[in-house]
Amino acid sequence: MYCDSTNYWFETKRRTDNTGKPMQSSIAGKSFSTIYKSFCDQKLTFQIIHGIDKLTNPKLLLVLDSSFNPPHSAHQNLIDRAVRHYKNQTLHVLLLLSVNNADKSPKPATFSKRMEMMCIMANILQTKNIPTSVAITTCAKFVDKDKIIRQNFSSHGLISYLVGFDTIVRILDPKYYFPQSLSEALKQFMSSTNFFCLTRDSGPELHEQTRYCTDISQGLYEPTIPREWGNKIQLELNDEKYGTVCSSNIRKAVLDNSVSEDLQDQLPPPLLAYVMKQGKTLFV
Numbered sequence: 001m002y003c004d005s006t007n008y009w010f011e012t013k014r015r016t017d018n019t020g021k022p023m024q025s026s027i028a029g030k031s032f033s034t035i036y037k038s039f040c041d042q043k044l045t046f047q048i049i050h051g052i053d054k055l056t057n058p059k060l061l062l063v064l065d066s067s068f069n070p071p072h073s074a075h076q077n078l079i080d081r082a083v084r085h086y087k088n089q090t091l092h093v094l095l096l097l098s099v100n101n102a103d104k105s106p107k108p109a110t111f112s113k114r115m116e117m118m119c120i121m122a123n124i125l126q127t128k129n130i131p132t133s134v135a136i137t138t139c140a141k142f143v144d145k146d147k148i149i150r151q152n153f154s155s156h157g158l159i160s161y162l163v164g165f166d167t168i169v170r171i172l173d174p175k176y177y178f179p180q181s182l183s184e185a186l187k188q189f190m191s192s193t194n195f196f197c198l199t200r201d202s203g204p205e206l207h208e209q210t211r212y213c214t215d216i217s218q219g220l221y222e223p224t225i226p227r228e229w230g231n232k233i234q235l236e237l238n239d240e241k242y243g244t245v246c247s248s249n250i251r252k253a254v255l256d257n258s259v260s261e262d263l264q265d266q267l268p269p270p271l272l273a274y275v276m277k278q279g280k281t282l283f284v
């Protein structure tokens with residue numbers, strides 16, 4: 001794998017994300033709340049806050065867009081599975097937080113903590129030799145995120161979005177694009193994009209989830225979803241231990257006074273340490 005380490009804005013070795021000490025931010029030692037405030041004050045729409053500022057060679061960009069509230073083991077597994085799927089390709093991972101959500105109202109107080117947790121996850125991936133950057137954006141829909149990523153970070157090369165089944169279904173839901181039709185709204189986006197998707201235990205039966213792409217390819221969703229989009233999505237069965245993990249359950253467990261052992265299968269160790277140290281204040 002390729003990592004353009006000369007472009008790094010920070011020195012990874014100095015970071016102490018798993019010792020319980022507060023992390024420094026990635027931009028010239030600024031705090032995450034200062035970075036977030038300045039992002040808002042400047043009315044920016046996209047900013048890399050950790051990692052490289054540009055992909056210099058055309059390469060595969062794997063984007064995990066999430067609320068990261070908090071990042072968890074199933075997110076990490078989604079990345080690990082995608083990296084295995086795209087093996088032998090030069091790739092870079094982008095962890096992307098949207099400060100506007102297509103469905104949920106924002107909770108600004110926690111954005112700086114989420115940014116800090118994303119950087120902890122980036123460092124976990126870095127130690128596994130998976131080059132990773134972290135960014136924030138105001139774009140809520142994937143079609144808009146894609147435009148802004150290409151303008152600011154990666155104009156060439158393939159982008160693959162790493163998603164769970166609930167998200168691919170929402171990306172292909174016409175209600176987000178009205179009055180445009182879905183095929184019109186996503187025409188350009190789908191021509192240059194791939195998805196790597198894992199099933200989730202919530203939602204339809206697993207066998208119904210796994211046949212979604214074949215159904216699209218066979219024209220079952222036409223005229224709404226063009227059949228040629230079926231082969232843009234690589235949809236795989238999730239690992240049994242990760243299918244049920246979700247941020248909402250972790251937030252609930254923390255607010256219900258759960259102890260570290262209750263969450264150790266749901267959070268990678270450095271994030272478990274962070275979440276336990278912060279406790280309930282992280283989610284109120």
Ligand SMILES: Nc1ncnc2c1ncn2[C@@H]1O[C@H](COP(=O)(O)OP(=O)(O)OP(=O)(O)O)[C@@H](O)[C@H]1O
Nearest residue numbers: 066067068074163164167198242243245246247248
């Ligand atoms: N257990 C999981 N298996 C597969 N994909 C997942 C899993 N958890 C989250 N994802 C995917 O990761 C992406 C980001 O997830 P998101 O931030 O919505 O996490 P979440 O755990 O579902 O959060 P919340 O519980 O707060 O809704 C989405 O595409 C989502 O489908």
Ligand SMILES: NC(=O)c1ccc[n+]([C@@H]2O[C@H](COP(=O)(O)O)[C@@H](O)[C@H]2O)c1
Nearest residue numbers: 066067098101102140141142170171176
């Ligand atoms: N049509 C779309 O592009 C679409 C639909 C629903 C959610 N999203 C985005 O997916 C991300 C994850 O959303 P949830 O936290 O609701 O799972 C968010 O950035 C949200 O804005 C995009």
